[in-house]
Amino acid sequence: MTNHLIKGARPYGGEPADILVTDGRIAAIGDSLSATGAEVVDAAGLIALPGLVDLHTHLREPGREDAETVETGSRAAALGGFTAVHAMANTDPVADTAGVVEQVWRLGEQAGLVDVVPVGAVTVGLKGERLAELGAMADSAARVRVFSDDGHCVSDPALMRRALEYVKAFDGVVAQHAEEPRLTAGAQMHEGDRSARLGLTGWPAAAEEAIIARDVLLAGHVGARLHVCHVSTAGSVELLRWAKSRGVQVTAEVTPHHLLLTDACAEGYDPVFKVNPPLRTDEDVQALRAGLADGTIDAVATDHAPHAVEDKESEWAQARPGMLGLEQALSVVVETMVETGLLDWAGVADRMSVRPAAIGRLSGLGDRSHGRPLAPGEPANLLLLDPTTRVTVDPASLASRSRNSPYAGRELPGRVVHTFLRGVPTVLDGKATR
Amino acid sequence: MASSAEPAREPVPGALLSSADVARVVDRMAHQLIERAATIEPGAPDGGLSDLVLVGIPTRGAPLARRLAARIEAFTGTAVDVGTADITLYRDDLRRRGVRALEPTVLPDAGIDDRLVVLVDDVLFSGRSVRAALDALRDLGRPRSVQLAVLVDRGHRELPIRADFVGKNVPTSRSQQVRVHLTETDGVDEVLVTEAAE
Amino acid sequence: MKRHLLEAADLDRGDATLVLDTAAQIDQALAGREVKKLPTLRGRTVVNLFYEDSTRTRISFELAAKRLSADVINFSAKGSSVSKGESLKDTALTLEAMGSDAIVVRHSASGAPHRLANWVRGSVVNAGDGTHEHPTQALLDAYTIRQRLGRLEGVRVAIVGDVLHSRVARSNVRLLHTLGAEVTVVAPPTLLPVGIGTWPVEVSYDLDAVLPKADVVMMLRVQAERMNASFFPSAREYSRRYGLDARRMGALGDDAIVMHPGPMNRGMEIAAEVADSVRSTIVEQVGNGVSVRMAVLYLLLGGNEPA
Structure with missing residues (x-):
């Protein structure tokens, strides 16, 4: 060596x-x-900063290798300064069995550019009906600790409660895509002044906040860990602040794009700006930055979501939601948090390496640990x-x-x-x- | 006014016709129109004027047609029908000239069928406006004959078109511009020749 | 004028007035003529690209283009390459390669004409996109109001019905505001968008309170399906609270007019005796649509080099 x-x-x-x-x-x-x-x-x-850890990456393999592979996504991650990424479960087939998560993990090892840490689906096929074999995924070679139906919300409150409870057995965490689906049917962008004018069906902030409010109550009730994916609204930050003050074991992430961009990007209808949750208002952006600065939001996570050209070069409504993030994540954080004086470099290391590694339980893996300090x-x-x-x-x-x-x-x-x-x-x- | 004996040459930029010149030219054209009307149906009691329709081509052909009609009435005591035909939608050079606001197309109640239509315009240049006006007339009715009256003929025809009544012939170079100003549209009567801005 | 007409906001007051004046001149020039055809757009090609069925709008644009002597191609999504999965972009590039100078597009997706405008060199005219806008409808409505009432400045217009899903309402609110009219939108709160507070309109939930002050009442089509999504409890309750019937028509001022973009749900948002009354401009609106669309095509295409 x-x-x-x-x-x-x-x-x-x-x-x-x-x-x-x-x-x-x-x-x-x-x-x-x-x-x-x-x-x-x-x-x-x-x-010099510790290698970054992403809690939220879509590598698309297996299933959509035309959009991204474990290898190309790993390369993008390394170029962005990451040394570990959590690969989301919404692949085809869905990462809801030990077999699929081990496959993804092995592809990551073969690529050898970052540690690819598979996320397991909470429910079979992301359908929100019954729990996937969470324990089998936890015990597999992939050592899954983060479970998420991301792309879909675990909206059934009873099922969510059981998932939160069940993963306690192996120190897992449920990462919730907070979106009440009955409030977002057909939704295309943030519901507000712009959606009213652009004639695009609105995605109300309350659809995110209602689920977060419910889930922090459930997590508190059963004493389980909850992680909230891609927090996007000022109201969500308030709810998280309240829950943390009550001792709920909740953590949360914000994406680089929600720290920088607003729903003004929807003007012109270019679907490259279509994302779920949608870009919000400037007021939300400021609240997210403040929440990340004061630690209410624990981590920056990219929600790197590659899409093939034909899935984006279309009408807004037909396009798939999601945007690339790995290669620009750190630069966006520098622009929005460092150059604004909200975080120093140690703070950047904390939000992009130390805390995400801790949430994913990657800090105590000996040689394979992530999120450790720069120290002999x-x-x-x-x-x-x-x-x-x-x-x-x-x-x-x-x-x-x-x-x-x-x-x-x-x-x-x-x-x-x-x-x-x-x-x-x-x-x-x-x-x-x- | 320049004598016809003088050799054709480019005019010095400046005023070509003064206000008084314009009035004199219009009067002369009115007399010529009266004479022409009398040949439509010799011996007709109104001197043929009831068969005459003056159709102005906007913008400045329209007030010019009205003036000619007013002078004819002053000289003969007979009112002459006047109309306007906006030719913008008939132009074949819209792509180069660009769009502009349309002006009214108004024909007399008696129409133009079987009458002597005299198209009236301010300046005759390439002939394309007149061609467009002829196309417009074709869609508006079926006149007995169509003639053309212009205040200024500046030459440089691109089509086999000539005027029947000309207020003033002005040999120009292509680079020059002839501007007709009328009180109705511009607050003053005059005809100017200018060198086009580079 | 901009190169495209994608939404009412593309027109400033001068542009909008130019369109209306041009339509009026065209109307006057063609009135009583046997040959209702002008050579203006000879050699130009206008494509009607319709992803939604809308016979009346397509025919109106087709007639407008043909009266200006343009070649017209009707391209409907059904039975075409589109139904075989061709993307909007590929369709646009194909039409462009065939030499189209303008594309008139109707699409179920809001913003589809904006996308199209990025991909073609010719002009794009929005003939209705999703729940966004339908600018030529607003132009013909404004033209009709001006024709009936003689002015637009200060005219009080009530737009009544499903504003939330209505592209007609969005275009009318913007255009009528540009032209100096005062707009009130009237609807149950469920059928008004969140964010309507930023629109240049008054908002009312009470039709009876608005009618006596209105010079123009514009009724919007309300789809019965909305009932199933709980936007209102029943068609009967909607009609009772927000429908324009003979009794309510009696509350209007003497010169007030009633408009509807069509197609109407008689008995739902508008009673038959209202639709057929002398106040109704519904038939005029259809005729005016052709003149206004001729004006739009002339102003967008007349001066441009061919694509």
Whole structure:
């Protein structure tokens, strides 16, 4: 195994230091380190952060390999500075058995660019009718701890209660896609001034908030862990703040796009901006940023959702919801949270690595841990970011197999220069190593 | 006014006809129209004027037609029918000229069938407006004959069209512009020649 | 004028007035003529691309284009490549390759004409998209109001019915506001969109309170299916509270007119004796539709280089 000496990086944006990586671990951090035989990586001026962990990635394999594969999605993740991603269960076939989650996990190992951590479906076929074999998935080689019907809400309250209770047996967590389906039939965008004018069926904030309110009460009642996917409204932040103040074991994520974009993007009807939950108002964006800053929202999760061209180059209503996120996630967080002064670099590491890893129970896996501090002895999962370069996003140059980036043509700050997974460079000089 | 003996040459940019010139030219054209009407049906009690219809081509052909009718009435005591025919929708060069607001098309109650229609326009240039007007007339009725009266003929015809009544012949270069101003539309009577802006 | 007519907001006051004035001149020029045909768009091709059945709108556009001597191709989704799964984009590019200068599109998806406009070089005219807009309907309605009442500035218009799902209402609210009319929308709260507070309208739930002050009452079609989705309890209750019957018509001022974009549900939102009364402009609206659409096609296509 090649050892690396990373020269002059700034851990967490602090004073420059050298980082010596040997045998997959951080051997030392300090001034003027030297090591014979180690490959030197010039990192002068670059910020070192622990490898990012995504709680919410759609890799589309098996089933829609034309939109993304585990390999292309892994490459996109590595280029975005991630070292672990949770692969959502809404594949075809659905990841609702030990067999499917193990298949996805193995494909991730073969790609070798990030640790692909499968998410198991809560209910068979995501149908919301009966529980999938959650225990079998937990016990499989994929070691599933996060369960989600994402794309669909577990809307039956009794079923949701049972799921929350059941996964306690193996320290699992139910990640809820909070959307009361009876309130969002045919919904196309945030319900408000713009939907009224554009004639697109509205997706009311209350449809998300009603489920979150119900679920935090249920989680509190049965003493279980609940994770709320892609929180999108100011009201949701308030509910989460209230639940946390009451001691409910609830965590939540926000997507980069909900931190940056608003429903104004729907003007012009370009479905690249169609996403579920929908882009909300500026007021919601500000509340989400504040919630992420104060820790009410624990994590940034991409909800990276690749779609084939034909699923986006269509009428708005016919298009599939979802947008790419892995490769621009950190840049969007820099723009919305760091450059606004809401988070420092340690805060970024906390929301994009430490806490998501903790929620996914990836922090205590020894050599295979994620979300660990940049410190001697820890697995060498880290990224090096050039914070000063601004990059104009060109969808054609993305590693994802799909092109549905909502940031096309937008200039964003920061560029991931190097990424290391357990001491092995997955990205060097902005290029994937495999 | 320039004598016809003078060789054709480009006029110096500036005023070609003054207000008084315009009035004199209109009067002369009115007399010519009266003479022509008398040839439609020799010996008719109204001098043929009841068979005459002056149809102005907007914008400035319309007030010009009304003026001619007023002068004819002043000279003869007989009122002459006047109409307007907007030709915009008949133009074959819309793609190059672009769209513009339409102006009214109004024909006298007696119509134009079997009558002498005199189209009235301010400037005769390529002849394309007249061609469009002839097409419009075809859809509006079936006149006995159609003739053309223009205040200024500046040459450079692109079609085999000539005027029957001309207020003034003005040889111009293609790059020049002839502008007719009338009190009704522009607040003043005058005809100007200008060099087109580059 | 912009290159496309996608929504009423594409027209500023000058543009909208130009369309209405042009329609009036065309009307006048063609009145009483045997040959109701103008050579204006000779050699131009107008495609009627209809993804929804709408015979009256398609015929109106077809007649308008033909009276301007354009070549007209009717392309309906049924029985075409569209029913075989061809995408809107592929259809658009095919039509463009065939040399269409304008595409008149009716589609069940809001915003489909906006998408189309990104993919073709010719003009796109929205002939109704989902629950978004139907701008030429609003233009013909404004034309009809001006013809009947002589003005639009300060005219008080009540738009009554299923505003939530109505593209006619959206276009009329925008256009009538642009032209200086004062609009009140009247509906049960379930049939008004969340966010209507930002529209330039008054909102009322009480038809009887609005009628005496209205110069124009525009009744919208209400689909009985809405009842099943609990937008209102029953057709009878809807009709009783929001239908325009003879008794309510009696509350209108002497010169007030009654409009309906058609097709009507007689007995639901409008009683037969109202629809057939002298106040009703429903038949005029149909005729005016052709003139207004001629004006739109002329103004969009007349001056442009062919695509």
